[in-house]
Amino acid sequence: MTSMMEVRLQAQEDEITLLKSSLADALRKLRLHDQLLPLLKQQLIRSNRNSSGNDKTSNLGRKTLSRRKSIKMFIRGRPITMYIPSNIQNYEDLKMEPPFERLELDWVYGYRGRDCRDNLYFLPSGEAVFFIACVVVLYHINNRTQRHYDKHTDCVRCLTLHPDKVRMASGQTAGVDKDGKPLHPCVHIWDSTTLVTLQQIGLGAFQRGVGCVAFSFDSGAFLCVIDDSNEHMLSVWDCNKGTRHAEVKNTNEAVFCVEFNSNDSTNIITCGKSHVYFWTLSAGQFTKKQGIFGKYKKPKFIQCFVFSLTGDVLTGDSEGNILTWGKSTFQIMRQTRAHEGSVFTLCSLQGGAVLSGGGKDRKIIRWSADLAPERECEIPENYGAVRTISDVDGEELLVGTTRNAILRGTFSDGFVAIVQGHMDEMWGLATHPSQNIFITCGHDRQVCLWKTEEHKLDWCITLEYGLCADFCPNGSVVSVGLSTGRWMVLDLLTREVVSESIDGNEQLSVMRYSPDGSFLAVGSHDNFIYIYNVTESGRRYTRFGKCNGHSSFITHLDWSKDGKYIMSNSGDYEILYWDVAAGCKLLRNRFESKDREWASYTCVLGFHVMGVWLEGSDGTDINALCRSHSERMVAVADDFCKVHLFQYPCPKPKAPSHKYEGHGSHVTNVCFTHSDSHLLSMGGKDTCILQWRVIRGGPGDSREKLASTSTSSPEPATS
Structure with a gap:
């Protein structure tokens, strides 16, 4: 009942916001009508005078008057007028083509250790294998290069290595497409050398997602899978068939x-909350024996297990103990105190030695x-707890942590991070004006600060929830907007x-x-844009004025090339223009801004990017977009885990694009590097940053060839 009331309240708030916006729009149109009425009268007088001239002049006058000046698109039923620039003579004849450029996945920043287990392996090739978002990453720890298995359609949840040390199996969660239709979870079996998919297991057989996978130890002929249904169905699959x-x-x-x-593939062990189960598979039927705790305290969680040389099972639990279970009695033979807090992982070494990793x-x-x-x-505190351990050579180890880092090291020399990432939803992204570095911030x-060429984290500091950022054009400082209305400038x-x-007490969005x-x-959720004078090379800021006129929170804004004007979007789909030089004055006549040139284009609503919207969009389907510095293409971050690349300008419906997958959550931001050599995209809850290499067309390429692999955006309603 409470949830239904919350939904109704949210719907009412949305309607109120739209009503406010419609009222503000109507008032602006009335004021504009009053301003234009004298001009229309003069134009009518001139037209009557010209009508007495020759037919050629008369026809020319009619063509001029009938030429289309604006076009409308609709979002949630609200019309948004886009004024056509003067340099476009025949809007209807414009042809939209996919961009000549393409994107290729170059690097993946991050690791999913926060909520996944047993997802880090070391291959004989010298590569560490792990996953984040929809990508399985193969990272050569000495050469510092990456390869990517990118055939999954939603977030990867589990991973396992075949006994041959070449084949791998990875399971994904379920998802939905842009129309709300379910995408079924499945398991991919693939070759880690060629990255070729060998088998797709269980498409349509699993519910919600795949939580655990394991190959049989003998020849890897069978695969065991546990899904995320209510009953956590346990199934065994023939890998070849x-x-x-x-x-x-x-x-x-x-x-x-x-x-x-490890000694008998007809036996399977599972563990989890308050249980250890020993399964026997015979003639296609399972029988189950439950582990008996007897005199020992039953822990809340059994987190992990491995097999000893004798075939006994060693489990690690939330009480910090390692329990030894008899291989045939299913009872505890021994309890060993191991860690303060949970035992998160166990790892067997050659010769029978065992590694354990602690949480607290x-x-x-x-x-x-x-x-x-x-x-x-002990690993450093800033990396979190030990999530999983992978043996490299008996001495060197790889350690995945709960704060989404992968460490490399030994007991003697300690550990250093070779992979790092954010730990919560990200929104703020900005690239440096002249260097190959970029900044990110989020809810963690x-x-x-990241280096795109070295593919690594340069530094990281802790502030508050960061939601937006931008580099000063001189490149020496960066401004970061926070969730509390505060903003900071960092050297x-x-x-x-x-x-x-601090500006207001609501979050800053741009x-x-x-x-x-x-x-x-500075664009805020309090509906204002705050303007500051900047001096001393970006180190001193004094309030210049405030842009007051939006009827909802600010979402995006851009400066004109001459630095005098601002174009802004808001949460109720307004497009407003401001004369900053004239004291942050709202420009009532938006038609006068149709030919203005913009230093950047990140506003998601505007004539030049109208073609990126899908039919029936509710205004939240596109989270961010960014025009390239060359002004040839525009990248779009959508709410369906996709990155799109359109040509720029993109003012017509059904504009074709190149579409790229890899994120497992709504894509919150995109940004080109200063030379347009790369595009950065940022996922929300997948905590993943993808670095895309921009591939420019060359000999043998053509727009027609690219169009064969492109996707088209359905036409938004126009009038």
């Missing part, structure tokens, strides 16, 4: 791990085959806060410097 061999309901509780018995104490402990502690170390309170070299201010760096515009 892709057919299901057996299936059974597992448990209504969470399941964390599944594995075939962040320790890695090496145990002998009979569980005597031999060595231990981290502001991070790139010292990372110190050189200026700080920061944008004027082209010469003399002004900073």
Whole structure:
């Protein structure tokens, strides 16, 4: 009942916002009508005078008067008028083509350790294999290069390595397409050398997603899968045929791990919340034995398990203990105190030694085959807890952490991060005006500076929820807008806060410097745009004025090339123009801004980008867009996990685009690097940053060839 009332309240608030916007729009049109009425009278007088001239002049006059001056698109039923620039003589004859450029995935920043387990492996090729969003990354730890398996259509949730150390299996979650139709979860079996998909398992057989996968130990002929349905269905599949061999309901509780018995592939073990189950598969039927805790305290969670040399099962639990289970009795033979807090992972080494990783104490402990502690170390606090461990050579280890980092090191020398990422939803993204670096910020309170050529994190500091950012044109400082209305200016070299201010008490959604760096515009959810004078090379800020006229929160804004005007969008789909030089004056006649040139184009509503919208869009389907510095293309971040590349300008419906997948959540932002060599895209809840290489057309390429692989945006309603 409460949820229904919340939905109704939200709907009423949306309607109120639209009514306010419609009222404001009507008042503007009335004022515009009063201003244009004398001009229309004069034009009518001139037209009557010309009608007495020759037919040639008369016909020319009629053509001029009948030429189309504007076009309308509709979002949520609201008409938005777009004025056609003077240099476009025949709008109807414009032809939209896909851009000559294409995108190619260059680098993936991040790792999903926050909420996934057993998702880090080391291959004989020297590559670490892990996943984030919809991409499985193969990272060569010495050469520092990446390859990508990118055939999944939604977020990858689990990963396992075949006994041959070449084939891999990765399972994904379910999803929905842009029309709300379900996308079924499945498991891909693929070759890590060629990145070729060998088999697609269980399409349409799993519910919600695939949570755990494991190959049989003998020859890897079978694959065990646990899905995310209420019963966490346990199924075994023939890897070569892709057919299901057996299936059974597992448990209504969470399941964390599944594995075939290393000595007998007819036996399977699962563990999770308050349980350890021992399964036997015979003639296509499962029988289950529940682990008996007896005199030992039953832990809330059994997080992980491995097999000892003797075939016993070692489990790690939320009480910090390693329990040894008899291979045939299904009872606890021994309890070993291991960690303060949970044991998150166990890893078997050659010779029978075992590694354990702790949650609360962040320790890695090496145990002998009979569980005597031999060595231990502690990973740095800023990386979080130990999520998973992968053995490289018996001495060197790879460690995945709960704060989405991968560490490399040894007990003797300690550990350093080779992969790092954000830990929560991201929104703020900006690229440097002259260097190959970019800044990100988000809900994890981290502001991070990345290097695109070295593919690494340069530095990271903790502030508040960061939602937007922009570099000063001189490149020495960056401004970051926060969720509280505060904004800070950081020195790139010292990372110190050189200026700080606050505008209102609502979140800031956009920061944008004027082209010469003399002004900073701050767009807020309180419906205002605050303008600041910028001096001392971006280190001093004084309030210049405030743009007051939007009837909803500011979403995007851009400066004109001469630095005198601003174009802005708001949450109720307004397009307004402001004369900053004249004291932040609202320009009532939007027609007068149709020929203005813009230093950047990030506003999602405007004549030049009208063609990127889909039919029936509710205004939130596009989160961000960015025009390239060459003004040849525009990248779009949509709400359906996709990145699109359109030609620029893109003013007509049904504009074709190149579409790119990889994100597993709404894409919150996109931005080109200063030379247009790369595009950065940022996922929301997938905590993933994708770096795309821009491939420019060359000999043998053609727009027709590119169009064969492009997608078209359905036509929005126009009039």
